[in-house]
Amino acid sequence: MRKIGFIGVGTMGTPMASNLIKAGYELVVCDRMAEKLKPLTALGARIASSPAEVARQCDVVMTMLPADAAVKEVVLGAGGIAEGASAGLIVIDSSTVMPATSKQLAAELAKINVAMLDAPVTGSEPQAIEGKLTFIVGGDKEIYGKCVPLFEAMGKTTFHMGPNGAGSYTKLANNTISAITLVAFAEGVVLATKAGIDPKLFVDVISIGGARSGQIANKAPKILNRDFHPNFATALMYKDLGLAGEVARELNVPTPALAIAREMLNMALAKGYGAEDVCSVIKCYEEWAHIEVHK
16 A cells, blocks of 8 residues: 545645655645645645545545535545545545544445545644644454554554444544543633732643643643644534534433533634634633733
8 A cells, every 4th residue: 555645635634644755655635725735746746636536546545624524525425535436445534523424434435345444633733743643543453454554654653443433433532521621721720820820830730730631731832822823723623522512412421511611612713713723712711800821
């Protein structure tokens, strides 16, 4: 498997695809916004005119797209991957989508002897650039084994979670925890700052206690430096929590903390922070408290 297709080269897709090229894979790329392809063509990637054309040229096709509808269109729509696929092709979807979507696409592709893995990632833009993503994968274990070298070219860790859909279930549960943790941190650090505590010192304290978390380690420096560049946009996390809420309803699992976290992100969206990093949710708390958290 040396010829790899990559469809969707945004904030995450571009560094992921770049790392595949650096690992020696031949890359064929496709994106609706041709301008986004320039960094990859500069590294030697070839451009295809459609997802179907990508599928015709490659052994494996990866997708990294913003929503379920986009993934369905790219895989099953006119000019989509299924249209150009030959038996034996492997499709890897690293988008964050509903597990039902992952299962549906896998079932449809199986009819033409094409295998599919749902392989969403944990980590955001910095980890994608550094090749330190974690892949959480659902699908046939033998197919997963064949694709591990690809995951290792883009990430530091990979887990096979179970059959198709298992990767997507895991990702939505993970993002639920991440969002709740971020909102809790925003609430706590604004409280401490309002009380006159140095927020940097506060972060140092919680980083070695029971409240420590990877999410805080990633987002606290951005908040303290007033850096709201979108490593992971507020609008995307809001979308993911909507998917998690749908799964919770399907499984009849009460999720009150998820609902609160999503409503806080909705407030951030209403304030115009949708394109900023998800840590911009702290600005809602800052407005209420009449305080700004910074170094």
